[in-house]
Amino acid sequence: MLCLALFALHLLAREVNYHQVRQYVQSLSHQRLGLAVLFTLAGYAVMTLYDRLALASIGRRLPWRRVGLISFISYAFSNAVGMSLLVSGSIRYRFYLQNGLGNGEIARVVLFCTSSFWLGLLALTGTTLLWVPLPPELPLAGLSQPVGAVLVALPLAWLAGGLIHRPLRIWRWRVTLPSVGTALKQILVGACDWGLAAAVLYVLMPDALNNGFGHFLAIFVIAQIIGLVSHVPGGLGVFEAVMLAGFGATGNAQLTAPILGALAAYRVIYYLLPLCTAALLVLQREAQGWRRKAVLAPWLTGLLPSFFAGLTLVCGAVLLFSGATRALPVRMAILGELLPLSVLEVSHLLASVIGMLLLILARGLQRRLDAAYWLTLVLLLAGAVFSLLKGIDYEEAALMTLLALALAPAHRLFHRRASLFSTSFGVGWIVAIVATLGCAAWLVVFSYKHVDYSADLWWQFSLQHGGAPRALRALVAAVVTGMLFAAASLIRPQKLQRERPDEAELAQVLPLIKQFPSAQAHLALMGDKSLLFDDEHKAFVMFDTIGRSWVAMGDPVGTDEVARRELVWTFLEQCERAGGWPVFYQVSPANLDLYLEVGLNLLKIGEEARVRLQDFNLDGKSRKVLRNTVNKLHREGLRLEILPAEAVAGLLPELRDVSDAWLADKQVREKRFSLGAFDPRYLSRTPLAVAWQDGRLVAFANLLLNDTREEASVDLMRHRPDAPAGIMDFLFVELMQWARAEGYRWFNLGMAPLAGLHSRRHAPWWNRFGAMVFGRGERFYNFRGLQRYKQKFDPQWEPRYMAVPRGIALPMILANVASLIAGGLGGVVRR
Template sequence: MKKLLQWVKDRMSYFKTIFIFSIVIIVLRELLSIGKTISFKQLGDIFQDIAIWKIGLMLLIGLIAVIPMIGYDVILNKILDQKPKKSFLIETSWMINTINNIAGFGGLVSIGLRSEFYGKEKDGKMVVKALSKILIFLMSGLSIYSLIAFFLVTFGHTNDYLQQYWIWLIGGGLYFPVVLITSLIRKDEYIGDINNQTRFGLILTSFLEWTGVVGSFLLIGILMGINMNPIQIIPLFIAASVIGIVSMIPGELGSFDIMMILGLSALGINREVAVAWILLYRLFYYIVPFIIGTIFFIKNLSHILNKRYAGIPRELTTALAHKIVVFLMYFSGIMIVLSATIPEAFSQFEWLTRLNPLSFHIITQLPAILLGFLLLIMGRGIAARVKRAYLPTIALILITLIYTFIKDFSWGIILFLTLLLIIVIFSKGELFREQLVYSWEMVTIDGIIFLALTILYIVIGVYNLPTFPHHKNHFISFFFFPSEKIWFSGFMGILLVTLFSYLFIRYLEGSRHKIGTPLDDDRALTLLNTYGGNTDSQLIFLKDKDMYIYTNQDNEDTVLLQFKTLNNKCVVMGDPSGKKEDFPAAMEQFINEADRFGYLPVFYEASEEIVMFLHEFGYDFIKMGEEAHVDLPNFTLSGKKMKSERAVMNRFKKENYQFEVLQPPFSAELIQELKLVSDEWLGNRKEKGFSLGFFSESYLQRGKIAVAKNQDNRIVAFANIMPTYTKEEGTIDLMRYSKEAPSGVMDYLFISLFSYMNDEEFTYFNLGMAPLSNVGTSRKSFIQERIAYLVYEFGSRFYSFRGLRDYKEKYATEWVSRYTLYSRDSFIAYVMIALLIIDNAPIEKQKKVHGVRRILINRYHR
């Protein structure tokens, strides 16, 4: 025996799984059985004859009738000496009792479920003792009502038909006194060991439970307007319940229904009315509370699974629910507008009607158009995950539900809208954004849908004009429209929706919060001097970008990102600057904050290290080119390869050209001299900023400037040396020369800079990007990179891609890949357009344009 008990104990988890699985099967089976007994068409007809406030009251009565059963679980937890959270207790108790109502088996299902949910942390024997006390008193309320019903039948003025049930009533009535006496006499731990307070509480709970059952049935009948005598109905109801429970039939189906229909007919109530009464009772006491219990079950199950699997199940289900609700709203909106636009098509083709989840029969043209487009608009807010869209969406679904009840009752539509409402509520956690930034991607999708539907509606209106020449051979019958008046009402609906769409989008946009802050010179410079930077760091002082500073737990600024915003894209220039250990935390915070306010970061010219990190955030990437690095300690002009460069240096030395590195601050005269060189180099072109420095005195005053002077000591070329706030990497920004500068002046300037920076103990010199270099060379590359390869190969007519690569090749000792990373929610075409807009925006328009693209030290090649 001990071996058997141990074997059972070792496999208890399997038995629990089998039990739960069995309950699910039983419940599903009984729901199917109930479904067979419920005619949705009949219910629809019934509801059309009952006032909506009465239906609402029936729903409330059914919910109130379930509440007393929570007392069982309150008492059980007191016996077990445990105090679960009130919310957990109410939700779990509701779930157990409503499942038990459907499954039946004389309360055995509820005992098993209570053991599973409340007995996990207690000794098994203690749980069994507590549950046995609950079990024996479960039917005491029914037994009390059986005694009452017996006296009504025996001594009251009841119908002769009810006399035949006296034996069932006396049998059910004897249960309570037998159990009460047994619990008082016996002293065992399972039945007798119970105090008077607990005993009274269980009896009261059971009595209130059955008061709710009987009361809900009677009140539903009263609200239906049935002329009845409660003194005759109660004995019939109790007798039918006793027979159903004794038969152990789940939910008392079959025997209860047959007895009640026959009994009510014998009491003079029309058979169809009796069936409708039972249907409404089933719906409001069994089905609706069970649906709520199922929601509680899913909630608690998801909580358990989340706890076990680190929150992943909830994330997956809410994300899936969000996608489903977006699809349903867009699909429903499109189908409703189409049903109002081409009504004949929905009449001719049945499959179209089936596709339309909200196929109203009496809906007029204007409401149809309004509802369809409103669903699309609300769908945009939900798709964009904006918090502000939640309540308007709930309101729209509720209004549609009310409209369905009043105008065109349909179970299919009600179930669809209820499901949609539940999914919207369930996916509320996905609506986390504070505002809508109406992106180009959103405009494209919504524009195609709205424009297509509107054009179709207008075309059909024109097609149906009396003056339009209809060609019978080519006439499409489902384009036929009922009347011009109906078409015009729909067109007015489109105009109204257009206005509402604009207002709703503005509502979702809010006050348009922007992330980041304008440049704070002192704060940025302190961070760079403390933690270092890179070749892009100095660009922040152009003052044409916003900055985002990450502050660590010690309230210290450690990481700087510089970016500009175009539409919904915050384009970050290069790698972050500052403390490398904090880069992951800083980028994660930046991405999360941008996401919360509806922006999508784009990281331009990021290193491979950044690519690997951002890939974890679901970012796609495209290689933008390679950056040329010169190994300064090992750079030399010796050898056959550098023959021409040696000749250049010898020529400039022979012609008495001088190389100097000037230290700030610079005089106004020097700045003016540099300005003349810069203007000659620019010619008719405009300064373009952001990715490269533009001529700005305040910017140039921040670093050294390398100049080439001719024999007359005039500056003919210059390059500003960018502080990188590190001793590893040196680079320059503006490289400009005058018309009188001889050919090769840039080679002279570069080589002189290599020597100077080597003396300054820099490790390598950054020559900047060769755009699209070595991009898409493999047949297995991304399609966008293959397209970039074609641009590289055949775009030299517009930009010297290959020439720039070849020029830098003669100096470079290493090529480092650089990438652009973008969210998968962005269209790559729009990402590239944003980059191109910024790169080509004249500096005087930079305040109006936000974005980024970088092509480094190559302006003199343009």
């Protein structure tokens, strides 16, 4: 829609040049500008009544100043960004939640304000169309009165609904309509809001269009409705195109240029100034909460890198757009007296190059790169200097300097040491950068459309008449800078290898595994997953790929927190470069910030059972069954032996017999990825617990033990079909007693998939779906039975999560992960 609107705007304004538009803006009197500012202040003051009425309708009272601040911030952002319900609703949710309102109350406030906003617009538009006929040359002008009658009927119906004193039932919701008095206030406040918005533009419009406020209002409200329906931020381009068409300015440069100048001034006064003010208020408010170490700090910490990235992107665009447009003649005359022409030319060129570099560095800031932080600081200050040297553009210099001052104390937020060339640029970022360059190119053409372009133009250097050559050289330099960066990124070698690890790599990860508190890290020794190390080999991620899903098993393994955090970013960027979906499966609550920081979503996938060994014993009535089982098997000659990894190789033939018999008896096949499989090399890397009965091996389990004595666990537990009943209980009890004697703190019984998910009304859809599968999916997996079995050891249940990208790819990711664990799609539907 934005592209179509800009194309239409280009066609409507093709006879106008930049100089004409700027000349009209400069000719606006201080009286007109003052009136526009005054009407803007009055309009935003009226907007606070939306929230006042909404709070009164739900029986809540807040101080006027606090309500006014929330209302101003929400409307300043939603007017400029677009999608009012989403943007203003999100801002209201954040601030009203801090003021003690519940979710339901906030939802009612948002709906009340949104309905008031539209009721006022519809009432004003309908009344205007009935009262003032549209110009006949406009499309569908003959239908203006029928359309106006329909639009007026909607607010009238809302008023009539106030006479109904009982709630309306719409599907499963009950809607209580406001009283007639409240509904009338909604409509009047909304109409007054839009009337003041129209007045801001009306006082800026040229005198040649002075056909009365009613005629102007009819075109204004139609243009606003079309802009809102388009969902383009602020109706940019759409609103302007409709206004030009509505006033018949097509082909008339004497009329089009003043209208575009008035619209530009209107954008600055009504949209940009309130947006900047609201942004400063938000920063001040959050900074105060940060200093008090309130609950706002984590939210602000997560938001600031992206916020700085957005501002850096804006600063880069400002430098590019400035380099593409004419400088003010008065300022150029002053520069000509102070500086040689060569300094001005070089400054103009370098300012645009810096603008292009800031567009690129914005992505690095979003990725929290330390190098991007320092380069951005330097380039912002350099951009401020060159802005002054190329045209005394102190407005741009002030913007760059303010951003540099705001960025300077935030170094700790940019902690990553990765290379900027390794940062992936998604489609959205590429489109944003290319679109900015495209707009800069269009500005060059628009600003110098009457220049006779030739090859000699590139080599013309002049103070007063060299604007077009300077703009062309600056634009080409910016494009070349972007292309060089893209080429350097493309030829950079890829680090991520998907080959299975060799014995040397497995030997290298063993010390990291032994020092890691979670025994789950031993799954890397299976050798079926690829390994991604950090640059200094202080941590690693084990992962496998299936389809487009790149699935990491568990958290990054290592004791160096900086290296583990950097690995998450590296894995994410390598996946993006390969076009894959990054997934972290079965991660612990202690590490959730690693995944939230990179923008992944978290799904609870079950709970892990961990037994505190110092509290475990067989005493008491609740352990009677376990105690009797273990004592009975001891009497039958069953004994447990712990073998070191070096002694496992000699028992492999007997172990395979036990494993094959177990698989055949259970009618299952080997799982993989999140569980170990019978692999002689894997079993030979870990100690083994072996159960003997009369000299015959009847069961075994490989042990996962770390040197920190934090946690012990098992992976494969298999027994012969004719083993004594209760053999699994015997193994677990004996192993836990052995681990306690060895000084281990916890014994990990493994995860119960989908346990702990609840099918409640307000629960996320994933929780409800998982709870349904947990309760009814016994055909495919023994969900309930597994949880009940582990519960007999009285464990502590800890949630486990899966970190996945946001978006619509989740069903495919879930299918890929299930297939990966089951060893193929066939294993998903079979035991």
